[in-house]
Amino acid sequence: MYSILKPCKTSAAFEAIPRDRLSLDLDQCEEILRNVCTIVTNAGILLIVNDRCEVSIHKDGRLILKTDSNDLAAEQAARIAGWLEGTPALRKPPQSTRPGE
Amino acid sequence: MAKLVSLISGGIDSPVAAYLMLRRGVDLVAVHMDNRPFTDEKNLNKTLRLIRHLQNLTQRPIRTYVVPHGPNHIAFARNCERHLHCLFCRRMMYRIAERIAQKEGADGILTGESLGQVASQTLQNLMVENQVIRVPVVRPLIGLDKVEIIEIARKIGTYEISTLPSLCCTIVPKKPSTAARASDLHDEEQKIDLGALIEKSLGGMYVLDPEAL
Numbered sequence: 001m002y003s004i005l006k007p008c009k010t011s012a013a014f015e016a017i018p019r020d021r022l023s024l025d026l027d028q029c030e031e032i033l034r035n036v037c038t039i040v041t042n043a044g045i046l047l048i049v050n051d052r053c054e055v056s057i058h059k060d061g062r063l064i065l066k067t068d069s070n071d072l073a074a075e076q077a078a079r080i081a082g083w084l085e086g087t088p089a090l091r092k093p094p095q096s097t098r099p100g101e
Numbered sequence: 102m103a104k105l106v107s108l109i110s111g112g113i114d115s116p117v118a119a120y121l122m123l124r125r126g127v128d129l130v131a132v133h134m135d136n137r138p139f140t141d142e143k144n145l146n147k148t149l150r151l152i153r154h155l156q157n158l159t160q161r162p163i164r165t166y167v168v169p170h171g172p173n174h175i176a177f178a179r180n181c182e183r184h185l186h187c188l189f190c191r192r193m194m195y196r197i198a199e200r201i202a203q204k205e206g207a208d209g210i211l212t213g214e215s216l217g218q219v220a221s222q223t224l225q226n227l228m229v230e231n232q233v234i235r236v237p238v239v240r241p242l243i244g245l246d247k248v249e250i251i252e253i254a255r256k257i258g259t260y261e262i263s264t265l266p267s268l269c270c271t272i273v274p275k276k277p278s279t280a281a282r283a284s285d286l287h288d289e290e291q292k293i294d295l296g297a298l299i300e301k302s303l304g305g306m307y308v309l310d311p312e313a314l
Contacts (some may be wrong), residue, residue, distance in 0.1 A: 014264040040138050044178035044186075045272055049137050054138070056271040064271050066141055090259055 001081035002063070014065045014073035021093050022061030028089035029057060030053060050076060061090075104128040105239055106210040111147030112268055114213030114242055116155060116259040121241045122211055130205045131163050134170040134194050136270050138296045141190055143267035150262050153311035158257060164205070168197055169305040171273045173298050174272050183274045183291040187221040188281045189290065196295075197302050199234040210236040215245050220277035229283045235292045236291075239300050 002016040027031045028040055033048055040047035046057040054066040055075050063080065065073040084090045105122060107129045109115045119129055133148045152163050170193070177189040198210045214222050221230075231238060242250055254260035263300065 012141060012268045041175055043175040043272070044183055044274075045139075047271075054141075056139075060275075064268075084237060 001060075001085060002077040007053065010064070012068070014067065014070060016063040016065060016073065016077035018061035022093050023091045023093050024059050024084070025058060025091070026057065028087070029084060029101055032083060032089055033080075039065055050079070055080065102126065102128055104130065104205065105205040105209050106130050106132055106205065106207045108198055108214075109133050109148055109261060111144040111151065111215070111265075113247075113254050113260060113263040114215060114218075114250055116151045116213070116263060117253045118160070118211055118213040118241050119155055119163075120253070120259070121259050123155060124159055124252045127211075128161070129163050129211065130164040130201065130207055132198055132201055133167050134197070135167050136174065136272075137171050138169060139174055139270050139272040141268040142266040143265070147261055147262055147265055147267055149309060149311040152211065152257055154259060154262060156311065163311070165309050165311055166201060167265045167309050168201075168302050170194070170302065171308050172263065173302060175274070176293050178272055179291045182268060182275055182285070183288060184278045185244075185281055186272065186274050187219075187277045187285055188226060188229065191221055191226075191230045192286065192290075193295075193298070193302075194229055195238070196235045196299055199236050200299065200303060201306075202236050207219075207236075208238050211241075212237045213242055213250075214240045215247070215250065218247060219278050223279045226278070229281050231285055235278065239309070268293040283297055 002018060026042055030042045031045055033039065037050035040049060048055050048057065053072060055076060056064040063077055065076055066069045067073050103125055107119045109119060120159060123129060131196060132147065149166050156163050173193050176188065178185055181189060195210060202210060214227065224242045250299050251260060277291055
C-alpha cells in the first residue's frame with residue numbers, strides 16, 4: 001500500500017505516502033488499531049504508538065513516523081497497512097476521469 | 102525598562118526577533134508553547150538551547166516558561182473548522198501570552214512573524230489574531246524575508262541550533278486559511294470552553310532553566 005518513504009524536511013521523521021489515493025475513516029481506524037497498539041489521541045489526525053514508534057495517521061492515508069530509522073518506518077507502515085487493508089476504515093475514492101480517457 | 106513576553110519556538114525566526122529586542126535593551130520573558138504530542142521533544146530541547154545561546158550572547162537572563170498546548174490543539178481539532186486551525190492555535194497563544202505578560206508585568210508580546218511567510222501570517226490573519234488581546238504585539242521581523250532572517254540567524258549563531266532535526270507540527274491542516282474572518286473564528290470558538298482551556302494551560306505551565314540542560 002505504501003510505496004514511498006521519504007524523510008521529512010526536518011529529518012526527525014519519515015513520511016509514508018500511499019501508492020493510490022486513499023480515504024481513511026479515523027474513528028474506524030481507532031476501533032481497529034486499539035486492539036493492537038496504543039491510541040494517543042484521535043483529533044483530526046490519529047496518533048498511535050506501536051513498538052515505541054509514534055505514528056500520525058492522516059485522513060488521506062499519509063503516515064508520519066517518528067523515528068530516525070528508515071527500516072523501522074518501512075516496517076511500521078507495512079504493519080499499519082496490513083491492519084487496515086480490507087476493513088471498512090479504508091476506502092479508495094474513485095479516480096477522477098477526464099472526457100475521452 | 103520595557104519588558105516583553107517572547108513567544109519562542111525551536112524555529113529560525115523567533116530567536117532572531119528575541120535577539121533584536123534584547124539588543125535594544127528590552128527585557129524578555131520567554132514562553133514556549135509545547136505542541137506535543139503533535140511535535141516531538143526535540144522542539145523543546147532546541148528552544149532551550151536557543152534561549153541559553155541568547156542568554157550567553159547578550160549576557161541577559163531570560164526567565165523561561167513552557168506551556169502545554171497539545172490539549173488545546175485536540176479541542177480545536179475535534180470541535181472546530183479544520184482549515185482555521187492555525188488561527189485558533191495562534192489566538193490561543195496570544196491569549197496565554199497576554200496572561201503571562203500581566204503576571205510578569207510585561208508591556209506586550211514579541212513574535213517572530215514576518216508578512217506572508219506562512220499561511221497564518223497574512224495581514225488579514227494577523228489582524229484577527231490581534232483582536233483577542235489588548236496588549237501590543239511587537240513583530241520586529243514583519244518586513245524581512247526569509248533570506249534576510251536567515252542571514253541574521255547565521256550571524257548570531259542561532260541558525261545551526263534552529264535547523265537541528267525536529268518534527269514539524271503534524272496537526273496543521275492541508276489547506277490552512279489565509280484570510281480568516283473574525284466572525285467565523287468567533288463563532289467556531291464558541292463551540293469550546295476557551296476560558297477553561299486557558300486556565301488548564303496556565304495551570305500546567307512550568308519554569309525551565311535553560312542552563313540546566
